[in-house]
Amino acid sequence: xxxxxxxxxxxxxxxxxxxxxxxxxxxxxxxxxxxxxxxxxxxxxxxxxxxxxxxxxxxxxxxxxxxxxxxxxxxxxxxxxxxxxxxxxxxxxxxxxxxxxxxxxxxxxxxxxxxxxxxxxxxxxxxxxxxxxxxxxxxxxxxxxxxxxxxxxxxxxxxxxxxxxxxxxxxxxxxxxxxxxxxxxxxxxxxxxxxxxxxxxxxxxxxxxxxxxxxxxxxxxxxxxxxxxxxxxxxxxxxxxxxxxxxxxxxxxxxxxxxxxxxxxxxxxxxxxxxxxxxxxxxxxxxxxxxxxxxxxxxxxxxxxxxxxx
Numbered sequence: 001x002x003x004x005x006x007x008x009x010x011x012x013x014x015x016x017x018x019x020x021x022x023x024x025x026x027x028x029x030x031x032x033x034x035x036x037x038x039x040x041x042x043x044x045x046x047x048x049x050x051x052x053x054x055x056x057x058x059x060x061x062x063x064x065x066x067x068x069x070x071x072x073x074x075x076x077x078x079x080x081x082x083x084x085x086x087x088x089x090x091x092x093x094x095x096x097x098x099x100x101x102x103x104x105x106x107x108x109x110x111x112x113x114x115x116x117x118x119x120x121x122x123x124x125x126x127x128x129x130x131x132x133x134x135x136x137x138x139x140x141x142x143x144x145x146x147x148x149x150x151x152x153x154x155x156x157x158x159x160x161x162x163x164x165x166x167x168x169x170x171x172x173x174x175x176x177x178x179x180x181x182x183x184x185x186x187x188x189x190x191x192x193x194x195x196x197x198x199x200x201x202x203x204x205x206x207x208x209x210x211x212x213x214x215x216x217x218x219x220x221x222x223x224x225x226x227x228x229x230x231x232x233x234x235x236x237x238x239x240x241x242x243x244x245x246x247x248x249x250x251x252x253x254x255x256x257x258x259x260x261x262x263x264x265x266x267x268x269x270x271x272x273x274x275x276x277x278x279x280x281x282x283x284x285x286x287x288x289x290x291x292x293x294x295x296x297x298x299x300x301x302x303x304x305x306x307x308x309x310x
Contacts, residue, residue: 060133063284067137068130069174071167071204072111072123073153074183076146077223079111080121082258082266087298090124094131097140101169111142120266122220123180125273125298126280129289133281141170149186150196155203167208176208178216180276184233185222185262194236198243213245216283218276221252226261248279256295267295 072078089108096103097110106127109118123140130138143163145152152159167176179201187193205212219237222230237249255272258265264272274291281289292298 060285061135064134064136064175064177067139067174068134068177069139069141069167069170070123070126070130070178070180071141071163071170071176071208072121072144073163073179073181073204074144075148075185076114076117076144076262077185077220077264077269078121078123078144078180078182079113079142079146080109080119080123080269081117081146081263082120082269084108084119084266086300087120087266087270088300090128092128092131094135094137095127095140096137097142098166098170101166103139103173106140110140111144113142113145117146120269122182122264122269122273122276125270126180126277127273129274129277129281129291133289137174139170139174141166141176143167144182147186148183150183150190150193150200152186153183153200155200160200160203164204164207167204171208176210176215178218178280179204180218180220182220184230184237185226188222188226188228188230188232190232190236193233194239197236198240201244216246216280217244218248218250218279220250220272220276223252223255223257223264225255225257228261246283248283250275250279254293254295265295267298270298271295 091105091107093105095106097106098104099112106124108120108124109115110121110123111118121144123142127138127140141163143166145159145162148159154160170176181197181201184193190196201217204210205215219240221234221237224230234249241247241249250272252264252272255268256265257263257268271291271293274289278289278291281287
């Protein structure tokens, strides 16, 4: 009888103590977890740390894994009419240009649309900045042609097909990452400029099988030095900003002419090319590209050797 009473008391005691033991065990487990998080992550969110680490590991030199190419389109200020004897030459083994269907080392003039007139163009400084930042090969596709209007660039026409054939040849061993456009001197009174240009660009994207969400399109303003207003074209270029995922207009502010009212001089074209690249770089990385905005800094110094690399 005594033994039975003792067992009953022991069971009641265990039932009374059990909830307390369970509560103490739970508290100990929670404390242990909190201390573990503090020791491992210094009180920060581990998921946030991983995201920051992943972001930090994306370097400019990791963005492109194969040779890239840039399609150059428009008229003479894209083809380039700058005096090659006035600026430091640009040379880099990573930069090539398409000539007769094959890649050759880049040297100016890049375009051969009008051999007696062709000279420095904005693509050279664009390419220099590109390979320095991304450390990959870059090919320039010289599709521009002096004196052409948007009507001349009609889809299926000779200038369009010429540039398309060049681009397709380049795609055999490279990826087209950008289209650079400068044109409009022949269309300053064209009220339909934006609509017509959009058709041309859309068809290049389609016919080359480019990803409209990835391809970068950079256009450039007409020169401020033009005696007749460039507002029609410049405003049309800006109006396309919401039509493409990766689009920008490079400013021509402060750039000067080589000849009255027509072509940018060589030093200004160096600056213009860097401005085009600054937009490209911002689109691809979200970062700002800085460079010397003074055209005079790109001129050959008096008495300097023409062999100097720029």
